[in-house]
Amino acid sequence: MNNPVYKEEITWQNEKYRIEVFDTRNFSKLNDVKQVYGFIFNEDGELLIVKCGEDPWGLPGGTPEPGDKSWEDTLKREVDEEANVEIKDIVPAGYITSTYLGTKTTTAKIGSMIRAVALVKSFKKRAIDPASGVINEMKFIPVKEFLNYCKWGKNGKAQLKIMLQRYKEILSKIS
Secondary structure (H helix, E strand, O other): OOOOOEEEEEEEOOEEEEEEEEOOOOOOOOOOEEEEEEEEEOOOOOEEEEEOOOOOOEOOEEOOOOOOOOHHHHHHHHHHHHHOEEEEEEEEEEEEEEEEOOOOOOOEEEEEEEEEEEEEEEEOOOOOOOOOOOOOEEEEEOHHHHHHHOOOHHHHHHHHHHHHHHHHHHHHHHO
């Protein structure tokens, strides 16, 4: 498709992976989408993070399901399930690929993880997340605190840079 804006090798759970961050608005050629996550902003410009069950703080989002007709449907459903928030003004903000490096003879692409930016449209009554079985914790934080909660290192910084560009574009269209 295009060249990554950032690439690194990481060790996660004692296994090696290559992570690549792509800055694109076009997901039409992605046929291996494993996750869709959103950088969701409230009217104060704060970023939504969620804590689903025992998982650490992260972005709302998750795995496409058979009823989802598009990546946008997946994002809307997941943000609703995890944070009981309805979103609007959804803008593509790139994607990440993860490749398992394994041994010298074994590598395998795990799949693509879409990122998007959106604004809060409305808040719904807090409800149980069908995936975690509990009402998840959620909060809005200043963007500058994001990497304190989601320890994604340099690839997280690369994602934030793209996300902030898209957020500014949304604001300029609604101003």
